[in-house]
Amino acid sequence: MTLAAEPLLTALAAVVGTDRVLTNPADLAPYETDWRGHFKGKALCAVLPGSTAEVAETLRLCAQAGVAVVPQGGRTGLVGGGVPNDAGTAVVLNLARMNKVRSLDAMAMTIAVDAGITLAAARQHAATAQLNLPILIGSEGSAQIGGVIGTNAGGSNVLRYGMTRNLVMGLEVVLPDGRIWNGMRALTKDNTGYALRHLFIGSEGTLGIVTGAVLQLVPEPQRTTTAFCPVVDISSALSLLDSLRRAHFDALVAFEYISAATVALIAKYRPELASTLSVTTETGDCLLIEFAHMRASEEADAAIEADLGIAFENGWLTDALIASSETQRKAMWAFREAISFAQNDAGYSVKNDVSVPVARIPDLLSEATTAVAAVTPLAQPICYGHLGDGNIHFNFSPATPEVSGELRALEPAIVAALNSVVQSLDGSFSAEHGIGQAKVETLAKFRAGMELELMRAIKTLLDPDNRMNPGKVV
Ligand SMILES: Cc1cc2nc3c(=O)[nH]c(=O)nc-3n(C[C@H](O)[C@H](O)[C@H](O)COP(=O)(O)OP(=O)(O)OC[C@H]3O[C@@H](n4cnc5c(N)ncnc54)[C@H](O)[C@@H]3O)c2cc1C
Incomplete structure (x- = not known):
């Protein structure tokens, strides 16, 4: 000091x-x-x-x-x-000490919280009023609402409810000079000039400190239907996505893709999770699909079963397992959530979080695989993610654990090859995780010109001395 x-x-x-x-x-x-x-x-x-x-x-x-x-x-x-x-x-x-619920309005379905409350605690409080704060991320026990807003977090339910941005109605923010902006309005309609809150959502702490938020809640679903389906290929997966969205738009909350190589990795390193779903290293691409219903009746299950049957007849699916109990549903999600752990077991992994327009996912998978193979034969693509959002975690594991060191050394070249394919498909090199300190140069490269100039102008306006989280984002 x-x-x-x-x-x-x-x-x-x-x-x-x-x-x-x-x-x-x-x-x-x-x-x-x-x-x-x-x-x-x-x-x-x-x-x-x-x-x-x-x-x-x-x-x-x-x-x-x-x-x-x-x-x-x-x-x-x-x-x-x-x-x-x-x-x-x-x-x-x-802000960990600022962890209180300020109020809950059951009629308007909104909750006002301190920004230091964890996402899990905010969700639990909403549940006491049979309401749901539909932000579903694996880190909910530690992530704070301020961080969730600062990163505009996504997660597994974006398909139905959108990113965090869609659920933030009002904010309280302390500006870099210590002034407090009280924008804690809980209004569905409020066209009074620029929507200032959107400047702070996703700004990763570079413009001010979020100290409070009003969040939109939704009714808690009465019933969920979850299916685990081996799928013929990525085009079939997209055909099924399209048909299920058209038939069940409101109810379809998650449509997760797990590539054949990723399925094989889990089957190899977490066989106990694979066997509960009768999955082997040979199963191929799989989908985890979830629907949330506002009525408790079983009628909806029959319609979903029929639609999956049609998908089977169309030659899109090779099988479909519908969870018959909460235990089976949890087993399906445990399989999905085991991916990071299986990747850790397989050695050093190069992690990416990219998005493209949904229809271009097959191009992304094939073109980026080819581009990275030209950089090195040692990188095995491990692709999975929120297919309905066009968001793929395009990771690479070492072909064998022994070549982890080589893979790590090649990381910049691998990421550059992937990002240039993403750019050519009008995509984003960071779909959910943001820029932080890790991707500042990538932002400068891919958002150069007018877009970066505008971002820097906003930063200078609010934080002229560059004291708020320097070295991050812009
Ligand atoms: C197991 C796991 C699963 C995850 N799954 C997902 C996922 O599915 N989708 C997803 O999008 N992310 C996911 N994440 C990433 C992460 O959990 C989210 O980005 C989360 O929103 C970060 O919240 P935090 O409170 O931990 O923020 P921190 O990591 O502490 O901070 C993140 C950023 O927000 C800023 N910030 C923090 N608090 C405030 C505040 N009060 N005001 C202004 N800025 C602030 C920080 O300066 C920083 O730039 C996952 C992470 C883990 C470890």
């Missing part, structure tokens, strides 16, 4: 309390890294405010001292957005 930092630390302690300004290396360490330990940095301190007023005062003091601030939530982000750089001069601001 420098001498110049001491007055700031004293002033911060006067605002939030001495034990809520962490400077001791052991206390500070968790706030200097992400959940996976993938990104590491150094901070001057971590501040744990307990109210919007304390956040505002913290930002005002940091502005006065010319010190950078890194907004941080549950640290589950995958691109290092909430991790400080190595300078050791930034204040990490973590």
Whole structure:
């Protein structure tokens, strides 16, 4: 710590309390890294405010001292957005103590929360009113609403309910200079000038700190139907997606694709999960499809069964297993969620999260596989993801665990080959995970020109000294 930092630390302690300004290396360490330990940095301190007023005062003091601030939530982000750089001069601001539900309006189906509440806690509170906050991500136990909004998180139910952006009705934000913008309106209709909240959603903590949010809820489904289906090929998967969307638009909440190589990887490294679904290394491409119904009756199941039967007759599916119990449904999702773990077992993996218009997914799969094969024969494509959203986790595992080191060294060339195919298909190199510190150069390359200029102009307007999460996004 420098001498110049001491007055700031004293002033911060006067605002939030001495034990809520962490400077001791052991206390500070968790706030200097992400959940996976993938990104590491150094901070001057971590501040744990307990109210919007304390956040505002913290930002005002940091502005006065010319010190950078890194907004941080549950640290589950995958691109290092909430991790400080190595300078050791930034204040990490973590909202974990601001974890209250402010109000729930059952008639309007909205919930107002502090931004430090975890997604799981917000969802649990909504459920007490038989309502559902339909953001479904594996990190819900740690991810905070502020982080979910900061990253515009997606997840498995985007197909039906959209990204986080679609569910945010109002926001409370503290600006880099400490001013508070109260936009906590819960209005479905509000065409009063620019929709400022959308600037902050997905801005990854570079424009201000989200301290509160009003979120749209939906009725809790009374019944779900879940099916696990081996599919002939990716074109058949798209034909089925199209027919199910047309027949069951509102009810279809998840349409997940797992490529043949990915299925084989799980069958190899998690055989116990594969055997419950009668899956082997030879099964081929598979789909996990889920419907949510507002009526408890079994009628809908019959219609879905009939539609899957037609898909079988059309030659799209080779089989279809409809979950007959909650245990079986969980087994299907456990298979889907085992992918990251199976990939870890297979050695170092190159991870990507790309999207293209849905109809171009077959081109993406074939063209990117060819492009990367030209870079190296050692990279085995492991593709899966939210097919209904055009979002594929286009990962690569080593052909054998022994070549992990070579694969890691080739990562930049592999990612570049993939991204240029994605670009040629009018896609996005980051569908869900954002930019953070990991993809700043990629953003500069693929969004160069007017788009990046506008982003930088907005950043300069709100944060002229570049103190809010510097080195991230733009
Ligand atoms: C197992 C697992 C599964 C995941 N699944 C998905 C998935 O399906 N879909 C998906 O989109 N993501 C997924 N993620 C990524 C991650 O969980 C999300 O990005 C999540 O929204 C991050 O929330 P967080 O609170 O952990 O934020 P952090 O990681 O702490 O921060 C993320 C970004 O938000 C900013 N931020 C944090 N709090 C605030 C605030 N109050 N105000 C302003 N900015 C803030 C940070 O500065 C940073 O840039 C997954 C991650 C894991 C580990």
